Amino acid sequence: MDKSEYKIKIIGAGLSGLIAAKVLEDHGYAPEIYEASDSVGGRIKTDLVEGYQLDRGFQVLLSAYPKASQYLDYKTLELQELLPGAVIYENGASKTIGDPLRAKSLVLPTIFSGIGTFSDKLKILNLYTALKKLSVKAIFERKETTSLAYLQEKGFSEEIINKFFKPFFSGIYLEPNLETSSRMFEFVFKMFGEGLAVIPKKGMGEISKQLAENLKNTKIHFNTPVKQVKEGEIILASEEVIHTHATIIATEASALVSNLKNQETAWKSCHNFYFETEKRAIEKPIIGLIADKDAIINNIFYHTAVATESNGGKELLSVTVVKQTDLSETKLQKKVEQDLKKYCGVGDARFLKHYSIKKALPKIGSLHYDIDPTETQLTDTIFLAGDQLLNSSQNAAMLSGERAALGLIQGLKI
Structure with missing residues (x-):
């Protein structure tokens, strides 16, 4: 059988699914992707609201991510x-x-900030230097503890932990207490040290769009949710049965495969609010962190501090909430607006949109950087992909998609 005749199906058009399709295409196959929503991107999408580009949750791309630099055209x-x-x-x-x-x-500003001791600043420099010498693979083989315990063991002062590390990494981990693995801390710290945090001019959703546009022999079926994946077939929500030679599940698999019913992925959630303001409280393209423990907001960022393809005419402010709350949407918005005024001096914010992101990042116990292609194989013809297999990062999503595709190709050759 010619490679292009193999019926290879991918469930999910997020980063993992798109990379899996790219790898399969590069090896001569012509897969099909089944996506439940009306667009590619999974958790990385950008909406246009009143002329403003709203990413679904404040996100950045770390330019030093190995798989991002491999699969993305940064210049474009x-x-x-x-x-x-x-x-x-x-x-x-x-x-x-x-x-x-x-x-x-x-x-x-750093010298005269008064945040942290001189010793803290030396420790940060020494940490950058030490992690630069370590490979990413080596980092994920090191002893695991919590990020908070790691910082305490390194001798950082409580002040810099509470005023900088906690609010900064809480925005990345989407949990306020730095309970996330120290492996993740070292990995992210290394990536920040070796590259930059960046946002595409058209918004984060442009990353997904570029990956999709690079696919030449892949058909994507939008608004086509899958109900079940079995050996040799997938069953759509419409009850249509699609026969397959192999399938990659590049989304949460527990609801799709019968023997995974009790192995659901646990998720971290967050809230993301967007406001229009007359002026920026922070002129430069730099994140704002709210260190007060009584504040519900974790970080703010003015997207209009960088160039955007579309602009509503004023300033666009993103606000992220990572603390768990029982407040209604209306009361939460009011509390966010109160915090903006109280802590950041922003009193003219006009509400644009609220995203309640229930599945923002997977909660993972032991973290890993890589996975052998054979380990992505669930059954003879079903393979798994997604950052939940490794660690919560865009790099892991891409890498897992690549590995699942390679595992499938290897399986077809046997």
Whole structure:
């Protein structure tokens, strides 16, 4: 049988599914993707609201991610760089700290910020240096503890942990107490040290769109949810049965495969609010962190601090909430607006949109960087992909898609 005649189906058009399709195409196959929604991207999408580009949840791409630099055309994405640092809000005042080695404009603000001791700043520099010498693979083989315990063991002061590390990494981990594995901390810290946090000019959704546009022999079926995946077939929600030679499940698999019913992925959630403002409280393209423990908001970012393809005419402010809350949507919005005014001095925010993201990041116990292609195989013809197999990152999503495709190709040759 010619490779292009194999009936290979992929469930999900997120990063994992799109990369899996690309790898299969590169090996001569012509897969089909079944996507439940009306567009590619999974958790990485951008909406246009009143002329503003709203990413579904504040996200950035770390340019040092190995798989991102392999599969994405950075130049075409017109990546906009964020400054390597943060504006920290506390007690109604703001202070700026950052990496003065990579952003000269942050030298004096960091020195005079008063956040953390001189010893803290030396420890950060030493940590950058130490992690630069370690391979990513080596990081994920190191002893695991929590990120908080790791920072404490490294001797960082409680002040810099509470005012910088906690709010900064809470926005990445989507949990407020730094309970996430120290392996993830070292990996992310290394990626920040070796590259930059960037956003495509057209928004984060452009990453998914570019991957989809690079597919030449893949058919994508939108608005086509899958009900069940069996050996040699997939059953759509419409009850239509599609026969397959092999299937990659690039989404949560527990609801699709009968023997995985009790192995559901646990998820972290967050809230993301967008507001229009007359002016920016932070002029530079740098994240704002709210260090007050009583604040419900974790971070803010002005998307209009960088170039955007579409702009509603004023300033676009993103606000992220990672703390768990029982507040109704209306009360949560009111609390967010109160916090913006109280902690950040933003009193003119006009509400645009709220995203309640229930499945923002998978909760994973032991973290890994890589997976052997054979380990993605669930049954003779079913393979798994997704960042939940490895670690919560865009890099892991891409890598797992690649590995699942290679595992499938290997399985077909046997």
